[in-house]
Amino acid sequence: MQTPHSWTGDTVSLCQHCFRALLQALARPCQPQELPGELAKESLPLPWELASIALTLCDQSSAVYLGSGLGSDDAHAWLRFYTGMNLVQSPCEADFVLVGTPCDLPLLASLKQGTATYPDRSATLVVAGTDFSAQPGILASGPGIRNTVPLPFRPADGFLAQWRDNHDRFPMGVDVFFCGRGQVAGLPRTTLLSA
Amino acid sequence: MKLQQDLHTPGEHADQEAPLAGYNFAYLDESSKRMIRRGLLKAVAIPGYQVPFAGREMPMPCGWGTGGIQVTASLIGKEDVLKVIDQGSDDTTNAVSIRSFFKRTTGVATTTHTKEATLTQTRHRIPEEPLREDQLLVYQAPLPEPLRWLEPSEQETRVLHALEEYGIMNVKIYENIMRHGTIAMSFDYPVRVAGRYITSPSPIPRFDNPKMNQCPALQLFGAGREKRLYAIPPYTEVKSLDFEDYPFTVQHWDEPCAICGSRTSYLDEVVLDDEGTRMFVCSDSDACQATLAKKLAREAAGKDTSEASDE
Amino acid sequence: MYVAVKGGEKAIAAAHRLLRQERRGPCDIPELGLDQIAHQLKFAVDRVMAEASLYCPNLAALAIKQAAGDLQEAIFLLRAYRTTLPRFAASLPLETDCMRQSRRISATWKDLPGGQILGSTFDYTHRLLDRSLEGNASCDPAPCAVQETADNKAFACAAESQESPETPESAGSAGFRDTGSFPHPPRLPRASHALEQEGLLERSWSAYEQERQGRMEDAQTLAAIADITRDPLELPCDRPEDRPLRLQMLARADEGFLLGMAYSTQRGFGAVHPFTSELRRGLVECSIVPEELDFPLVIGELEVTECVTISRYTGTALDPCLTQGYGLVFGNNERKALSMSIADRALRAREMEEEETGPAQNPEFVLLHGDNVDASGFVQHIKLPHYVDFQAELSLIRELRKARANKAQDGAKDGAAKEGTETSGGAQA
Numbered sequence: 001m002q003t004p005h006s007w008t009g010d011t012v013s014l015c016q017h018c019f020r021a022l023l024q025a026l027a028r029p030c031q032p033q034e035l036p037g038e039l040a041k042e043s044l045p046l047p048w049e050l051a052s053i054a055l056t057l058c059d060q061s062s063a064v065y066l067g068s069g070l071g072s073d074d075a076h077a078w079l080r081f082y083t084g085m086n087l088v089q090s091p092c093e094a095d096f097v098l099v100g101t102p103c104d105l106p107l108l109a110s111l112k113q114g115t116a117t118y119p120d121r122s123a124t125l126v127v128a129g130t131d132f133s134a135q136p137g138i139l140a141s142g143p144g145i146r147n148t149v150p151l152p153f154r155p156a157d158g159f160l161a162q163w164r165d166n167h168d169r170f171p172m173g174v175d176v177f178f179c180g181r182g183q184v185a186g187l188p189r190t191t192l193l194s195a
Numbered sequence: 196m197k198l199q200q201d202l203h204t205p206g207e208h209a210d211q212e213a214p215l216a217g218y219n220f221a222y223l224d225e226s227s228k229r230m231i232r233r234g235l236l237k238a239v240a241i242p243g244y245q246v247p248f249a250g251r252e253m254p255m256p257c258g259w260g261t262g263g264i265q266v267t268a269s270l271i272g273k274e275d276v277l278k279v280i281d282q283g284s285d286d287t288t289n290a291v292s293i294r295s296f297f298k299r300t301t302g303v304a305t306t307t308h309t310k311e312a313t314l315t316q317t318r319h320r321i322p323e324e325p326l327r328e329d330q331l332l333v334y335q336a337p338l339p340e341p342l343r344w345l346e347p348s349e350q351e352t353r354v355l356h357a358l359e360e361y362g363i364m365n366v367k368i369y370e371n372i373m374r375h376g377t378i379a380m381s382f383d384y385p386v387r388v389a390g391r392y393i394t395s396p397s398p399i400p401r402f403d404n405p406k407m408n409q410c411p412a413l414q415l416f417g418a419g420r421e422k423r424l425y426a427i428p429p430y431t432e433v434k435s436l437d438f439e440d441y442p443f444t445v446q447h448w449d450e451p452c453a454i455c456g457s458r459t460s461y462l463d464e465v466v467l468d469d470e471g472t473r474m475f476v477c478s479d480s481d482a483c484q485a486t487l488a489k490k491l492a493r494e495a496a497g498k499d500t501s502e503a504s505d506e
Numbered sequence: 507m508y509v510a511v512k513g514g515e516k517a518i519a520a521a522h523r524l525l526r527q528e529r530r531g532p533c534d535i536p537e538l539g540l541d542q543i544a545h546q547l548k549f550a551v552d553r554v555m556a557e558a559s560l561y562c563p564n565l566a567a568l569a570i571k572q573a574a575g576d577l578q579e580a581i582f583l584l585r586a587y588r589t590t591l592p593r594f595a596a597s598l599p600l601e602t603d604c605m606r607q608s609r610r611i612s613a614t615w616k617d618l619p620g621g622q623i624l625g626s627t628f629d630y631t632h633r634l635l636d637r638s639l640e641g642n643a644s645c646d647p648a649p650c651a652v653q654e655t656a657d658n659k660a661f662a663c664a665a666e667s668q669e670s671p672e673t674p675e676s677a678g679s680a681g682f683r684d685t686g687s688f689p690h691p692p693r694l695p696r697a698s699h700a701l702e703q704e705g706l707l708e709r710s711w712s713a714y715e716q717e718r719q720g721r722m723e724d725a726q727t728l729a730a731i732a733d734i735t736r737d738p739l740e741l742p743c744d745r746p747e748d749r750p751l752r753l754q755m756l757a758r759a760d761e762g763f764l765l766g767m768a769y770s771t772q773r774g775f776g777a778v779h780p781f782t783s784e785l786r787r788g789l790v791e792c793s794i795v796p797e798e799l800d801f802p803l804v805i806g807e808l809e810v811t812e813c814v815t816i817s818r819y820t821g822t823a824l825d826p827c828l829t830q831g832y833g834l835v836f837g838n839n840e841r842k843a844l845s846m847s848i849a850d851r852a853l854r855a856r857e858m859e860e861e862e863t864g865p866a867q868n869p870e871f872v873l874l875h876g877d878n879v880d881a882s883g884f885v886q887h888i889k890l891p892h893y894v895d896f897q898a899e900l901s902l903i904r905e906l907r908k909a910r911a912n913k914a915q916d917g918a919k920d921g922a923a924k925e926g927t928e929t930s931g932g933a934q935a
Contacts, residue, residue, distance in 0.1 A: 016272040019232045026239045027413045027428045116357035120237035120246045143389045144428035175240045188240035247738035254586040256883030282894045319894045350741045381898035400898040420880045
């Protein structure tokens, strides 16, 4: 197997492209954006979309919780080596929660929600393995969306109810990125989902 | 009449000049950019809320656009086309200085044409040309807290925002009306974003406030000295504060722009002589040139259609 | 003429050329060297290093030269450079007890363990212009340095027998020359130690100190202390545990601002009437613990000025006792170190439940307004064009005056045929 620390690409450019995709994704909820493909061909111990996002957002000053789908030592080693992130044991302490598959989703209410005076101090959840080929007929509305747009993936069971609670906690609450197949879609706390 | 800004070729490439030796692309180091990027994402997720960030010292003075510059530095990439305006114009000294800073540190293409820009950094104006979805607007915000004049303590204003306790702002507007018969605020006119946070639009004239509402472009604000970031996502309701019986209005002028003849743009007043003769000209120099070019083209084509200047 | 109100790239380039010329001055005068600045304008260099929070005399000298002696401009230059530097490690706390001292005085004790060392100081100089400096005075440093050091020592240990000024060790023990001969200088406890032992010093301070000593080696705890250059400041910043943050802010705050704050509390806007428990200056070692090794490595020496002031507690929450304020500044800067310790003490008013009577006791006021890079930028930004906003104000004022004049006219019509000669407001509208 290839060593996990073999990638030596241009992180400055990768992170800039990836950030612009994330920014647009969050500013235009549920409208998937292309992620830069620099890492797509690397053999990585974790989904490349997730690796790109982690590289872009996480460093020594971020407390990160890795979901069980990312439990491999190689994934830990890769993330630690390239980002220097601080791994934490419990999702409720994390600024970022990275999850390998949609079925691994933690309870949104168990993550950092921010406070009334500092609602920005809430967790960002990043979910890999999202399949953007199915549209389950759920409509999204809110800031960043002109009228409505369809939710571009099928949510996990019970997610919609959790999301309603998260949305109701505004201005506190969790923000989510769903990524997969080279794309990323944002779901900020302001977005209302309705069947 | 030819403006100096026309001397720049639009989309001028500075590829040959390598980014400034000894400094990272766009000046800021990657960890500072990451910190700002994390802040910007939270700012977008909570429209109009001021996210504290650890503003860095930039090689320009605080109060001269360091917040906007840090935001731009965190956004900008090699493919971007950058426009920088101050008071609506690309040719004001500070706009020139900031544009040349980014040319030196990134080598990206710059433009004076709003239409060509992917990224526009502005101080005190929103371009007259409507912005598109594929454009970003970065504001330099000197005093991000709209409640600051009413409550000097940051601790207190933060609590007021948390409780959505905006009574003092209504009282201020009411007092304004009592005293002046109108809402006497001409720039930095506070807005309410997405029905929640009262937010400073930065010191743009209130003429520009309506452009923020349901704008297709993402609007980002950076306050360097006060160390705050905030954002207005695209297609978001931005309402200028008013009362039902005293609705929000914008400035208007009795005469058109002396250069292009526009009656729909924001005008600057220029004093011409000691007698106090005045001339009014567009503050947005790019829009002014575009209108003028169209007008001249029409005149040259000899199409004597009605009044062409009302563009 | 429209273009004339705007500045172009050419104008800016020309302004910069002019500035460079003015900085250089007439070419028949020799150019200043950095070593001249670093060694002959040391106070300027020290101030720039302190407020830029970057210890590097050479770069500070360069900044001063480039700024043509404008120290705030030089501070800004160095700060902006500092921001771009990568961070390799966080140092351990400086052990100022182990300082190689060049000066140490206490105003509270006539004599104390370790003695008083007057060192170099402007104190007691008569502020008379020294005309002998007008020319290029000859320099004969070696013997005079030895002599001074010896005299200083004599002041320090008045009771001990006079040492021979010629012995190199006596110069080395108090001067900076002898960098080769380690081990550490002896640990010299603080002048306040005796008070602490007697229990006369506030308990919170001692507890904090003990805690600090205890966790000195614990790099993780150190990393947990927020860094004002990396984390946003969170107000009110008035709890005891916020003190490290406040001290960081004060250490790089504008010297003049801090001096004013300290002065205001001494005059009565806030009740700090301090004694100088101790003021010391000298070289301290700076160490880091690299991640791969688990022992500290000395990476260099810094000159610092440290000050502890003590004052009587005037509140009611504690038993009668003495309280402390702390100042620590890069280089030789006693004015700043003293001001800092007084301001530090004043800012603890809330935690000590004292009455707040002056701005120096308000953390938000002091911390947000003391940074001269922020302050100078914002004050000077009003030089930037504001004609859009000004135009907005103008049209609003015209509108308001017009409305008022119309109203007055209507009023005059209604209020019978009293003719009004005071319609000056309407004339301009």
